[in-house]
Amino acid sequence: DVKVTQSSRYLVKRTGEKVFLECVQDMDHENMFWYRQDPGLGLRLIYFSYDVKMKEKGDIPEGYSVSREKKERFSLILESASTNQTSMYLCASMSGRASYNEQFFGPGTRLTVL
Amino acid sequence: AQKITQTQPGMFVQEKEAVTLDCTYDTSDPSYGLFWYKQPSSGEMIFLIYQGSYDQQNATEGRYSLNFQKARKSANLVISASQLGDSAMYFCAMRLNRDDKIIFGKGTRLHILP
Numbered sequence: 001d002v003k004v005t006q007s008s009r010y011l012v013k014r015t016g017e018k019v020f021l022e023c024v025q026d027m028d029h030e031n032m033f034w035y036r037q038d039p040g041l042g043l044r045l046i047y048f049s050y051d052v053k054m055k056e057k058g059d060i061p062e063g064y065s066v067s068r069e070k071k072e073r074f075s076l077i078l079e080s081a082s083t084n085q086t087s088m089y090l091c092a093s094m095s096g097r098a099s100y101n102e103q104f105f106g107p108g109t110r111l112t113v114l
Numbered sequence: 115a116q117k118i119t120q121t122q123p124g125m126f127v128q129e130k131e132a133v134t135l136d137c138t139y140d141t142s143d144p145s146y147g148l149f150w151y152k153q154p155s156s157g158e159m160i161f162l163i164y165q166g167s168y169d170q171q172n173a174t175e176g177r178y179s180l181n182f183q184k185a186r187k188s189a190n191l192v193i194s195a196s197q198l199g200d201s202a203m204y205f206c207a208m209r210l211n212r213d214d215k216i217i218f219g220k221g222t223r224l225h226i227l228p
Contacts (some may be wrong), residue, residue, distance in 0.1 A: 031214050040123070042205065042220035050214050058215070060183065094214070100147055100166060103216055105159035 003027070004106035006091050010026060012112045019078040021109050023091030032074035033103065034058075034066065037088040049074055081113045116141045118206050118219035126225045131194040135222050140187060143209040148189040150180065153203040153221075162204075165189060199210030201226045 009020035025032065031050050035043040035058075044064075045058030047066040053069060055066050078085055088110050092103040109113045115141040127133045139148065150162040165173045165180045173180040181190040193200055206219040 033215075035218075040220060041217040045215060048214060088157065092159070094216075100164050102149055102161040102164060103159075104161070105151075108157040110157075 004038065004091060004093055004104050006089075006106040006109050009107060010110050010112075012114065013078075013081050014114050015082060017078075017081050017113075018114075019081050019111065021072045021076040021078075021089055021111070023089075023093075023106055024074070025074075025093040025104070027093060027095065027104065028069075028070065028071065029093035029104075031094040032068065033092040033094070034064075034074065034076045035090045035092065036060070037090055039107075055091065059094050081111075083113050085111065086113045087111060101103050116143075116208060116217050117173045117209065118217055120206055120219035120222050122149060122222045123220075123227070124177055127196055128227050129139040129198060133196050133200070133224065134181070135192065135193075135204050135206075135224065137189045137219060138187055139189060139208050141207075141208065141210065143212065144211045147209045147211070148180070148182070149209070149216065150167055150178070150189075150191045150213055151205045151207060151208040152200075153205065153217075155202070159205070163191070196226050198226050198228060 004025045016089045034046045035049040049055045049068040091106040091110045094103045119138045145168045148165045152160045163175045163178045165182045176195045179192045203221045205221045207216045209216045
């Protein structure tokens with residue numbers, strides 16, 4: 001059974017803290033993605049990676065960075081967390097470039113920044 | 115720029131009735147794929163159905179079908195014989211064949227009433 005896991009389901013951090021969100025997939029997928037989901041705004045792409053050590057900015061990269069040192073792992077980093085980064089964060093992975101390939105999602109991390 | 119529009123923020127439907135969730139998209143690319151995902155209250159995103167821009171037939175997967183009207187740039191999801199377990203958030207999404215990114219709509223929250 002294919003699987004995308006995220007390190008935490010719920011996380012509470014303080015303003016100014018450095019936050020790491022980890023995502024691991026076991027499907028040998030080339031592509032991995034980080035989204036944030038907010039009510040009324042849908043899913044917005046923060047960053048994605050199409051290969052190890054490769055990354056591209058999505059629609060809302062400000063305040064975030066990413067790391068992909070191994071194919072199966074894609075980390076989202078909040079260098080200095082702020083209250084407006086309180087959100088649900090979803091990680092996804094996808095195989096190759098065929099248009100019919102769907103994304104597989106992790107269970108999400110609900111981050112609260114106080 | 116590419117865009118997905120879901121005009122129904124919320125819907126209430128009686129159990130066993132058919133449901134149509136609206137989705138329109140905007141792209142000038144001729145080659146793309148359209149997806150529908152379901153997100154129950156537990157948070158995980160579940161892939162439901164895919165339609166390619168060159169597919170001649172409307173996609174079907176069990177109780178789900180996609181009413182694809184290319185000229186109108188419309189990709190509505192139809193759920194036949196709705197069940198209580200269909201209560202969830204539903205997202206329409208699009209991916210261009212030349213791109214790795216998937217663009218999501220803002221979602222429709224579906225409530226099935228007993």
